[in-house]
Amino acid sequence: MTRVVLLGASPGPDTSPTGLRLAALPGNPTVAERLRSQLTSLDPRLATIESGDVAAALRALADVAETATENLFIIPENSVVHDELIYQITKAKRGALALVAKEPRPEVTEEEQEAQEDAVPIDEAEPEIGLGRLEGLPIRSRVGKSRVVSVGTARHAVTRPNAILLGPLHVSARNAPVLAQTCRELAAMAGTFGEDDDLVQLIVFGLVRNGVSVGIRGRRDLFYRRVTTQEEVNEAGAEMAGMDEDRARLNNxxxxxxxxxxxxxxxxxxxxxxxxxxxxxxxxxxxxxxxxxxxxxxxxxxxxxxxxxxxxxxxxxxxxxxxxxxxxxxxxxxxxxxxxxxxxxxxxxxxxxxxxxxxxxxxxxxxxxxxxxxxxxxxxxxxxxxxxxxxxxxxxxxxxxxxxPLPTLALDAPxxxxxxxxxxxxxxxxxxxxxxxxxxxxxxxxxxxxxxxxxxxxxxxxxxxxxxxxxxxxxxxxxxxxxxxxxxxxxxxxxxxxxxxxxxx
Missing domain, CATH: 1.20.120.1760 (CDP-alcohol phosphotransferase transmembrane (TM) domain)
Incomplete structure (x- = not known):
């Protein structure tokens, strides 16, 4: 059994109208209805956390983690996702796993490539506050081949950010106590975060700094997207309907x-x-x-x-x-x-x-x-x-x-x-x-x-x-x-x- 936590509207200027309908899918369900029906088989007693108040949301998540005896699956309520992707993430054997999307590498000319080769190596690069955006989320995470290396916020710089944390996060039962402690520490310093800092990003920021190895996986041949407008919902529904989920399930x-x-x-x-x-x-x-x-x-x-x-x-x-x-x-x-x-x-x-x-x-x-x-x-x-x-x-x-054990870092380190x-x-x-x-x-x-x-x-x-x-x-x-x-x-x-x-x- 998996303990499922639904996160309401993420903090920031945008809201998440999960009542919008996926017209391209059978039954014309709302985003929230479809997601809840997908997750009920995992956990019939879904925990829902409103995330407009960051500190309150983090404390509520800490309460859930403290009482959990199962693995936890955390996902924003405005998610449009394939069933198979949920299954693959929740069956992962890692202590923690996050769904990520890497920043696309632009095509460069030979002159630009030579200039990049002369650029400062990452070990000597200065940390920065990620200002770029991808799929509406700030690019403030550094990921390697298999795990999240570092995460920043609007007040915490990260060395060469190259990815976003899309939303779904799976945490094993053995790491639930660390998650609870991390959320309480983050709640105490909620005033230092920016308005555009995403709640999942903040959670992984805390876990990584507290020494938890957070593995990564991409969407590959499956679909995931957060939606906030009817136009995004329509695009997501059409794109997802055009993908062969059964083939992905068979390959898996x-x-x-x-x-x-x-x-x-x-x-x-x-x-x-x-x-x-x-x-x-x-x-x-x-x-x-x-x-x-x-x-x-x-x-x-x-x-x-x-x-x-x-x-x-x-x-x-x-x-x-x-x-x-x-x-x-x-x-x-x-x-x-x-x-x-x-x-x-x-x-x-x-x-x-x-x-x-x-x-x-x-x-x-x-x-x-x-x-x-x-x-x-x-x-x-x-x-x-x-x-x-x-x-x-x-x-x-x-x-x-x-x-x-991985190295740790104080949450308030700049x-x-x-x-x-x-x-x-x-x-x-x-x-x-x-x-x-x-x-x-x-x-x-x-x-x-x-x-x-x-x-x-x-x-x-x-x-x-x-x-x-x-x-x-x-x-x-x-x-x-x-x-x-x-x-x-x-x-x-x-x-x-x-x-x-x-x-x-």
Whole structure:
């Protein structure tokens, strides 16, 4: 469950006439009616805060945060937004996440580019009060690749602002106490803010200065806009109606961090199978059972030891993996999650592998070969079991690890100079020793070849099933097991080395 907080009209000269209607959408709803209907499934007891009085609004938000036991989703009441964007933001695993829009980079000539190259670097730039505007909001935030670096106000300067905070803000339950404290501190100094300072901007300003890592995401292929006039409402409704939200939802159903084989040989079409299955009422668990059935059928084919059946087994194990991907995609697309489904998926992934190993070994023996193959089969099973155990235990330990604290800055500091200097020192410290090696290896991932090599070397499930299918169909069980043991050993050594290094920093 998520605690939803609706912010009324933002402070400033404009009001937010949320009674205006979205004529381009079915039912001709008002902006407020539509947003409330979208959020009711998240929180049937929406908290609404009138934000005309900044101090009162901040104190009211602090009261909500103090009593919240769930994650908080804060959004202005004059928002026109896709359902899928709300879903993606509220399902984020970061401690805090803000929707941002970066200032567009103007096209420049060669002479202007040369002049920019001679400009003062950001580390030497002077903080400024952002006077530019984007979508009606002041550009007073500095964002990096993954998080908000600094935020300013009409009285607090920020170094080279480059973005606006659009409105939606997600804060995890563990950061709710910090949010409450921050809002009370901001309320006490409300008189120092400007008339055009947006309430969400002020909240993130306080969170960042109090050391909370606020992640960022853009709208990408989804829609969000704040509206204040009927003309803006009409434009927003027409633009949103012209966007394919279902396609974005389908694309989001595919994991973004999959391996090479899964990305290029499965996910390119499995998402469409997932949509077809979801629209016909198939549940993720039913798709999992299809995957298990295909895996067992593949093992039976391998157990014959005959070449045509080995080829068919390779095809079946491939499609067993395809449906193993589809079940998760159906769950994310249809938003049907359950403890049973997660348990089935994790448990029967191993079951399919091991029953296939048994089928390959049986097929080798019945073909008149030595039963020494069982040594290789047991080695492959043991190696994969140890790897799975290490993955599971490291994942739990890593989740328990407290995030590295960020530098803080007094809320009344007139600019972010000290904060940026502290971040620079932190960056230097984290670039030394083992941290430096890990950081360098992480940066190497920007090269496509290195990125995919790192994905493949860990021998994920997609690569394992591909190796089984190809070697079993073209060669024999002995080659399959040798491939699994050698590649799996390299993957185990690589993974264990990386985890030991990360555990020591």
């Amino acid at each position: 159903a595919v994991k973004g961090a999959d391996g090479f084989f899964t990305t290029y040989f499965v996910s390119t079409y499995s998402r469409f199978i997932a949509r077809w299955a979801a629209r016909r009422g198939l549940t993720p668990n039913q798709v999992t059972l299809i995957s298990i059935t295909l895996g067992v059928a593949a093992a039976a084919c391998f157990a014959t030891g005959d070449r045509p059946w080995m080829v068919l087994g390779g095809v079946l194990i491939y499609f067993a993996f395809v449906f193993d991907c589809v079940d998760g995609q159906v769950a994310r697309y249809a938003r049907k999650f359950g403890v049973l489904g997660a348990w089935l998926d994790a448990t029967f992934d191993r079951f399919k592998e091991y029953v296939v190993f048994a089928g390959l070994a049986v097929g080798w023996v019945v073909s008149g070969n030595s039963d020494d193959i069982w040594i290789l089969a047991l080695a492959a099973i043991g190696l994969q079991s140890v790897r799975h155990l290490l993955d599971f235990s490291f994942g739990i330990s890593n989740r328990r690890k407290a995030p590295s 600019d972010d100079r000290d904060l940026r200097q502290a971040l620079t020192r932190r960056k230097v410290e984290r670039s030394q020793g083992l941290r430096g090696v890990l950081k360098m290896w992480t940066k190497a991932g920007k090269f496509r070849a290195v990125h995919w090599a790192r994905k493949m070397i860990v021998f994920p499930i997609g690569e394992r099933f591909a190796a089984i299918a190809i070697t079993a169909a073209l060669f024999d069980a002995r080659i399959t097991f040798i491939t699994l043991v050698i590649w799996g050993s390299v993957a185990a050594a690589y993974t264990l080395t990386g985890r030991l290094m990360r555990s020591l920093v």
